Amino acid sequence: MKRHIVALLADALEQLKRDGKLPVDADPEIQVERARDRAHGDYAANTAMMLAKVARKPPRELAEAIRAALPPSPDVASVEVAGPGFLNFILTPAARLASIRRAVDEGADYGRGKPGSLGSALVEFVSANPTGPLHVGHGRGAAFGDALANLLEAAGWCVHREYYVNDAGRQMDILALSLWLRYLQAAGEMVPFPEKGYRGEYLIEHARELLSREPRRFIRPAADLADGLSADEPEAYLDALVGRARDALGADDYRAVLDFALDAILDDIRDDLEAFSVSFHNYFSERDLADRIEPAIQRLTDAGHTYKADGALWFRASAFGDDKDRVLRRENGVTTYFAADVAYHLDKLERGFDALVDVWGSDHHGYVPRLRAALTALGADPKRLEVHLVQFAILYRGGEKLPMSTRAGEFVTLRELRDEVGKDAARFFYAMRRAEQHLDFDLDLAKSQSADNPVYYVQYAHARIYSVFRQLGERGLTHDTARGAENLHLLETEHEEAVIDLIGRYPEIVEGAAAAREPHQIAQYLRELAAAFHTYYKAVPFIVDHPALRDARLTLITALRRVVANGLAILGVSAPERM
Template identity: 40%
Template structure:
């Protein structure tokens, strides 16, 4: 049902026939594309076929374009074919093609745009915040972007697993335990004074301190640090992960797998050691020294012979240390073992959704993927830039260490899940995002989430209006009824709906869910525009009691709008309301 894929195949066949007629050899059609033209006045579809094929064949692009256009004019679904510029071929399709597509859309229903099973298994890892406190709004964007990517990939036909990596083996875990122990002493009545530098000062740990008292009474006070530290650490991590799960639940996010970093280190680093041994056997691990890096040396650089991953052979800027001078493994070694674990779970593709501050990790992670999988698995890193909060025109300050950060739950409680999820996608993830509390709650065209949800609510309202007039909006269409949809606004709306399958597939492949948010806004705009035209011109109204066949055709169009908007909103995790007050 992807009209662009449909016509790409038709154009490929026409190209091959044209080349045969010109006595030219077959050509590589990999760069041939079929897209909507930037200017709708140029037609419905545009292809670059002549532009990319002419030079290798020793032809002039316009000459090849003209020959291709002549052949495409014989297509029964094509109204006109024009050659533009240096050799673009623009096609305008017959109205019947669009109304037939509308009928197919309605028949597909909720499956419209859904891809066939690909057999490809994809792991999408996102959020993965350190379990040292509640999620803040900085984590929110990655959570929404990752969830939407996973939904898009699943809708496109892939088998998708949503994963959270729990960083429960690093130095921050010990800091968390010491911070929680201090709150435990406070809960027992001790005056702890100002929280020492280097510990987490947030009030959210007071509840953990109280819970530790309930569980252990005063027994922890009688233990040596080596005894109470692992007990408090395990309890605090569990408490923080429970809080994080609750925060994600507020965003309607539920990961399938919560992977503990500690499992990589269990048994004296068994999984890490196994991954390193495997890479050593294949020549990717060696003992050597690293030259001093240019500029600021990274924290893990040491001027000594050490265990290194030969990552420069697979695209990295430098070889990476796997062990520290004390014999423990580096954070990077855990990254290697974690990817190896995913590869062992038979994933064909691994998607990492990370904050923009992890931009320097991209090349090394890509190198790990190539080394571990031998190029069999693909790794894709999606970076999310910062979110800036504004309230009443003033920036909202955030500082996790100061304990004054704005939590994800704070934002959801104030403006609602739908507003948060949609607005986190209404800009490309690698661009900074300004989130204005006032803008995302106003009922206007300037508030994208309201505008899109209102389109669905309006479609439901029109169908209720028809029912009140005694018209069944779900009744089977009379033969040929859709052919009555000849108004340019109606056809433009059908064309926009017809973009949905291609849009979903493209957004999934590019890992760019903002494309879907933008598209839904465009669909809403086209629908609202057509509705408003009916206010000024009664003949264009969706419900006309004295014209039952025309009304049934227009109600079918309204139903198609509702289907596509509801489907798209579900993929971005936003409700499609039947009415709005």
């Protein structure tokens, strides 16, 4: 409809140019938007005000001229000039009601774009290091990433969801060491636990599990494990302990411990995400990248963008907009995380996605320029990579800021949040806010307010509609959908106008939210829609004696129920039939 009105305006401007009332080179971008106020009609255009200067005419006079030049349309009932020179379009009732029929007929597809019509996107999100359970910061990334993926899919993208598993490198060694030490402790050995190890309770539990499966296999004399090591340099101390653990266990058993720890934690993360209604097509292992890192580095070298200095191999990132150059291969020959990430994104590009959508924690923002630089250096269009930064929630409990450290094991887990406020409330709560918005997350408040959470408000609208139909059955009546569809013109209270208007907007909301990559627009819209419904519900009885009017109202709330369900599905929130 919006495009239709733009086309009408374009025709009118051409007509005015032919009549010499407008300079031929006047070629404004025609902006049509939904009127914010229903008194301003359905759609509004500011075209006359934008053209007033070049046309050297007062905006209202110009608006009048455009109005007169508009070709007739079966969908437009009238056009008014208003305010400083707006053109307000009022649709015919039939045009306005068309969306109600579509919502009923198309059901779950209402508001969705043609599948794949916008291209293909790889959405990478969460990608939390597999060293411990997900915490509430990851929860925000999961909720945002999943909603964004759903949203893009709804708008017409073909979406692939991926979780990048950092299962290589030093942190895995520290994890293996930490698990092994807990295992020895569980077996009754007196071994000290390093300050910088992963201290979380979860590892103690995983260690007990390992001990019950393998009561003897990983036992080693460990009393002297730390002998002669200085703990003054905690990180170096940790690395030394890792070395001794590897020696004590031997390569095979060391690897077995590491894999056990990794599998246990990844399984836990997967279960957690599933319960959070988040799923992935693929968990991409950093280890599987092993043989692709050197070729990626080679490609950068072949293109002349690397050099050696201080014994390391550097990427000339500063030539592509980054602050400084970045190391690809360290002095000790080990490639960096960055090198792996370049290989990973090169792999994504080679898989042929039109858009690489990365959802990262905002603490990684300094990392964006170097990755973009690398892709540019490799000859890719840097615009294919878009990175969305999600601010971590800063947690407060009892007015105190909570420390968040995976290694120290001090964090509120996503699971705890879910147990406390429920999956739907947590998902909606996260989805309501813009991702880059800082979030003071007062746990006491969030938990105490759970009954006031707007998610219930929206879900209740859905459940209430089901309730109306249950009531209908109890009164021995049925909904004649054909009669309802034929009698939508009977819906003329102001409350019905408002609901019809909002349902008609839904496809535009999806399109706009997807284009802006802002799932929170869906949440905002749903609150508005639910509010319009609850007001309508209170003011107007649906189950009335007049059959045609009754069926028309039931058709309208059926359409509304569909839109609520479709919108909630994008946010990963359930649409209950009763509450």
